[in-house]
Amino acid sequence: MKAVRLHAAGDLRVEDIPAPGTPAPGWVRLAVTAAGICGSDLHNFRTGQWITRAPSVAGHELTGIVAELGEGVSGLTVGQSVVADSRFWCGACPACRAGRHHLCEKLGFVGEACDGGFAEQVNLPARLLFPVDPAIDPAVAAMAEPLAVALHTLRRLALQPGEPVLVLGCGTIGGLCALLLTHDHDGPVLVVDRNAARAQSVAEVTGATIVPLEPQAIRAALKGALPMAAIEATGSTAALAHLLGGIEGGGRIGLVGIFHGRLDIDPNLLVEREVSLIGCHAFTDELALALTALTVHHTALLDLVDQQVELGAVPSAYARLLAGEATGLKTIIRPQGVS
Secondary structure (H helix, E strand, C coil): CEEEEEEECCEEEEEECCCCCCCCCCEEEEEEEEEECCHHHHHHHHHCCCCCCCCEECCCEEEEEEEEECCCCCCCCCCCEEEECCEECCCCCHHHHCCCHHHCCCCEEECCCECCCCECEEEEEHHHEEECCCCCCHHHHCCHHHHHHHHHHHHHHCCCCCCCEEEECCCHHHHHHHHHHHHHCCCCEEEECCCHHHHHHHHHHHCCEECCCCHHHHHHHCCCCCCCEEEECCCEHHHHHHHHHHCCCCCEEEECCCCECCCCCCHHHHHHHCCEEEECCCCCCHHHHHHHHHHHCHHHHHHCEEEEECHHHHHHHHHHHHCCCCCCCEEEECCCCCC
């Protein structure tokens, strides 16, 4: 079968490899119908930070159809549409025993700890699979995982009624946060992105207001105020440093971007202005909520898809995304072909 495997930092190959075959007990074989390229996939390609086995089939945002059940699997049937939980946890550490699988001491992710969804087929543990309505477009279903991340970020931010929110970065997570906020939150939503076309796309779909990352412009959009809540979804330490001047004292910033480099800020800015930096990692139980959100936001999510490509076009899609040329939110891979 055809698959896209990461061999080392900067070394991504489209290859013909053996199909996964009969799944082990407790595992399931899927025919992958769609998979999304995530910012963390790009980060791993650039840096090799999370390469724990190589070569490995990349891709942790995926949906597919159950093709075969391993021994002992119940609750799933052949032919059923499912989405995958990306988190590969140990189940034995204190965090896992407390149900905090996203904080597992040995946490890995599909596409790294085991082969992922950039392939025609993949075998995954049954515990990671959730049934999804087959009427949902696979390109939308593949966004269940990043939707869960966005939902977790908003939960961590603990927004107050009517509170303005600034979303820094209109990539996948930032854009999905803006979508959820404009639908479910009753306060103003501002978005910032240096990619003007992508910001415009998100604003058109969500109704959010585009602003530059300048306190005066932000105040003008909010009638003199600065937001008490913000989401950093770029992974840029320079952008985060600027963002600190764009929120009110006592404000909160949810950090969900994958950062490159180290943060160099004066901690007195945090102390004197009582600004809280809140880490937002993956998700807890939000995947079930995300499955409902797929139906609610189906049309908007389709509108936010940037491109749908076949497996052979994945390396060029990586290059395009790394060059900042995407105008939409998400590039979707269709291993069975683009219809």
